[in-house]
Amino acid sequence: MQRGSYTFGDSDLAAERLALVAEVFDAPSRRFLGEAGAALTESPSLAVDLGCGPGRTTRLVAELTGAARTVGIDASASFLAEATRLSGGDGIEFVEHDVTSVPFPVGPADLVYCRLLLAHLPEPAAIVDRWMTQVRPGGVLAVDEVEFIDTPHPVLARYEELVVALVASRGALMYAGPVIDAMPDGDGWQREATTLIEHLVPVALAARMYGMNFRTWRDDPAITANCSQEDLDQLAADLAELAAPEAHGGDTPVRWGLRQALIRRTGQTTQSAKGDNR
Numbered sequence: 001m002q003r004g005s006y007t008f009g010d011s012d013l014a015a016e017r018l019a020l021v022a023e024v025f026d027a028p029s030r031r032f033l034g035e036a037g038a039a040l041t042e043s044p045s046l047a048v049d050l051g052c053g054p055g056r057t058t059r060l061v062a063e064l065t066g067a068a069r070t071v072g073i074d075a076s077a078s079f080l081a082e083a084t085r086l087s088g089g090d091g092i093e094f095v096e097h098d099v100t101s102v103p104f105p106v107g108p109a110d111l112v113y114c115r116l117l118l119a120h121l122p123e124p125a126a127i128v129d130r131w132m133t134q135v136r137p138g139g140v141l142a143v144d145e146v147e148f149i150d151t152p153h154p155v156l157a158r159y160e161e162l163v164v165a166l167v168a169s170r171g172a173l174m175y176a177g178p179v180i181d182a183m184p185d186g187d188g189w190q191r192e193a194t195t196l197i198e199h200l201v202p203v204a205l206a207a208r209m210y211g212m213n214f215r216t217w218r219d220d221p222a223i224t225a226n227c228s229q230e231d232l233d234q235l236a237a238d239l240a241e242l243a244a245p246e247a248h249g250g251d252t253p254v255r256w257g258l259r260q261a262l263i264r265r266t267g268q269t270t271q272s273a274k275g276d277n278r
């Protein structure tokens, strides 16, 4: 991956953080993927996981949909190498590609899934429209993104303020859920279900995820332009302190709002008919 192209990086630390993210969001993603698989008349012959990272979501897609072939697509060569090592084979493979560009190298799929990806891509509604050209007629796109994060703790709230600003500095919207909920149906596709679910995460676990991410981007110019090193050191120390589960086991958990949208391809789109590639 080109340096700086994915805001949260693809270092070993970033991969470790995504392993924790996979644990934290396992239950809601499983439920949603089960629903997405059930929305198809038969098991998909091809399912695609966009922005698959080290491949944990790809494994979930394969398991929950029973797809004959599941392909994880990501722009990071190092994440893809890890994904192949952890989950490659048995109908699961990985391909390097920029997901903002269509057609996908595997062609249209019966089921396309993405989790925590639209938060990093400018103009998420336009991207969804583009992705729908890569869904076979009758197939679905399943979008699993953050709608809001309601945190009881000022340290976590401060972190969230910074991360939202960082993502915005790349032209993207950390909380992409409301955009997906509000977007109109498009050329040859319609939203079938859009659900807001709430997922509670213990403060210490949220602080651990946040602390790992913070180490990755605390020296980004979009952050250092507005925060002193002293402030950043303080936030790092506060997050480390909050991450101790024994100290904060009784705290009110963080409330994550997850927007889970199922979007059905109803027919041939004008763009796919033209073989459009952006």
Ligand SMILES: C[S@@+](CC[C@H](N)C(=O)[O-])C[C@H]1O[C@@H](n2cnc3c(N)ncnc32)[C@H](O)[C@@H]1O
Binding pocket: 005, 006, 010, 018, 021, 022, 050, 051, 052, 053, 054, 056, 057, 073, 074, 075, 076, 079, 097, 098, 099, 100, 114, 115, 116, 117, 120
């Ligand atoms: C927050 S991670 C989510 C990973 C995985 N879906 C999960 O939920 O654990 C976002 C992933 O999207 C990838 N990504 C970001 N922009 C991309 C792009 N334009 N094309 C392909 N992959 C991209 C990153 O490399 C990263 O692996």
